Amino acid sequence: MGHVPDHTPVAAAIEHAALIAALDAGDLAGIERDRAATLVGTCTGCASLLADLSVLRAATAALPAVPRTRDYRLTDADVARLRPPAWGRLVGWLGAPRSKVRPLAGGLAALGIAGLLLSTTPGFFGQAAMTLSTTGAPVVAPGDAGGAGAAREVSPQLSTAPTTQAVPGATPGPKAVPVPAALPAPSPAAAGVPAPSAIPTAGMVTGPAAAATPGSSGFSSDAGAMDSASKAAPPEASQAERNAALTPASEPARPDRTMLLALSLALLAAGIGLFVANRVLRHRAQA
Amino acid sequence: MDDPRPRSPEDVTPAASPDDATARRDHLLVERALDGELGAFNQLVEAYQDLCHSLVARMVPDPDQASDAVQEAFFSAYRNLRSYHGPSFRGWLTRIAINAAMDLQRARKRRPVSPYPELDDESWQPPAGGDSDPETIATTGERQRVLVAAMGAIAADQRTAIVLYDVEGYDYSEIAAMTGVSLGTVKSRIHRGRLALRALLADRMELFRS
Numbered sequence: 158m159g160h161v162p163d164h165t166p167v168a169a170a171i172e173h174a175a176l177i178a179a180l181d182a183g184d185l186a187g188i189e190r191d192r193a194a195t196l197v198g199t200c201t202g203c204a205s206l207l208a209d210l211s212v213l214r215a216a217t218a219a220l221p222a223v224p225r226t227r228d229y230r231l232t233d234a235d236v237a238r239l240r241p242p243a244w245g246r247l248v249g250w251l252g253a254p255r256s257k258v259r260p261l262a263g264g265l266a267a268l269g270i271a272g273l274l275l276s277t278t279p280g281f282f283g284q285a286a287m288t289l290s291t292t293g294a295p296v297v298a299p300g301d302a303g304g305a306g307a308a309r310e311v312s313p314q315l316s317t318a319p320t321t322q323a324v325p326g327a328t329p330g331p332k333a334v335p336v337p338a339a340l341p342a343p344s345p346a347a348a349g350v351p352a353p354s355a356i357p358t359a360g361m362v363t364g365p366a367a368a369a370t371p372g373s374s375g376f377s378s379d380a381g382a383m384d385s386a387s388k389a390a391p392p393e394a395s396q397a398e399r400n401a402a403l404t405p406a407s408e409p410a411r412p413d414r415t416m417l418l419a420l421s422l423a424l425l426a427a428g429i430g431l432f433v434a435n436r437v438l439r440h441r442a443q444a
Numbered sequence: 445m446d447d448p449r450p451r452s453p454e455d456v457t458p459a460a461s462p463d464d465a466t467a468r469r470d471h472l473l474v475e476r477a478l479d480g481e482l483g484a485f486n487q488l489v490e491a492y493q494d495l496c497h498s499l500v501a502r503m504v505p506d507p508d509q510a511s512d513a514v515q516e517a518f519f520s521a522y523r524n525l526r527s528y529h530g531p532s533f534r535g536w537l538t539r540i541a542i543n544a545a546m547d548l549q550r551a552r553k554r555r556p557v558s559p560y561p562e563l564d565d566e567s568w569q570p571p572a573g574g575d576s577d578p579e580t581i582a583t584t585g586e587r588q589r590v591l592v593a594a595m596g597a598i599a600a601d602q603r604t605a606i607v608l609y610d611v612e613g614y615d616y617s618e619i620a621a622m623t624g625v626s627l628g629t630v631k632s633r634i635h636r637g638r639l640a641l642r643a644l645l646a647d648r649m650e651l652f653r654s
Binding site for chain 1: 501507
């Protein structure tokens, strides 16, 4: 729907006045200026208006400066009053367009991401050993697949057995060592690899007889761990102490990894928080 | 009124060239003021307080409010000195003063106050020019009184535009940047303001024509 022009005398007078005012200001060009000039030439009121506007413009420009009645210099008290509080200074720093907030936020976030990557990448902080322990498969001999299950069943018996003689002939292993029944076939390679998963099994092997069993080392990692644990813990040590002596083979990295993870998350959150604060405060200042 | 709204002071064409000696002096004073030297900032105040007062007093009819607006403008300039990045301290400060005056006018719109200053102040006289003829002085004084009174009666945005254009000598683009409106709006305000002045002074135009 098109604009319907208003042809009433009042509207025409307003339009003409606006045209004359624009002409007086020198803001017209081309057809509009010609039209305004025609108006001035044909309409007495328009010519009078143009003359009055010109006079008023000159009078306005000639207005003298208003004399100052106050000294606006700042005093020390003014400065003390104007100094923003600590919180205000912090907000000002966060929202300042050229502050170091954004680079700092970017650095913190990058550090956080790097820490997250490090803490979740396998191979750091004893992760390899833990991987081996959870699978267990690499150290299990193919023919002894059921041996482990048997060991799980036998182990409790072993743990309560007063001597290693409690499970005679449980495995074809040498001598009357109880653990080999629950363990894969001994291999020199496996003997050198600590297998944390076997620790509970070894841990269950308690009693002076187990500690006193000769020649238990060298059969498997579990046997080695048990042996070293037996050596580390005195024979009169409690069960808990023995378990504690056994666990360091695989556990020490866990707290460090958790700490790194927490630190990384904190850095990342701080970086994102700074960035968001800077953005929000700058938008607020611009609004 | 605390923070000068970002009507992009950098967009305002500086009244003085950056290479100007005045601009260099201002820059040095700003740096010293940023270092905590209050005297340096007060030198800037001394340099520009007449300009700011004259500008704001034309925009804000009430003299006390005008003085308060100027004082607040200098407070605001001191608080936000770190946000000044050139090129013209004069342009930056003028913009702050205009913002302070416009804030006051908005407040005044909600709560009308007394009319224009010079009308109430009988002791005020326009400065005498070279022509010291008593009749001319009287005519000039009367002309200025009625004109100032009419200025105080027109809309605030029109008055601001006219003061900035006709009295202070800024061009359209500078006023548009200062007041945060388009160039067309600035022109329209000036045109309408002059027409409003003429309508108000229709009975006294002989005074001006003489």
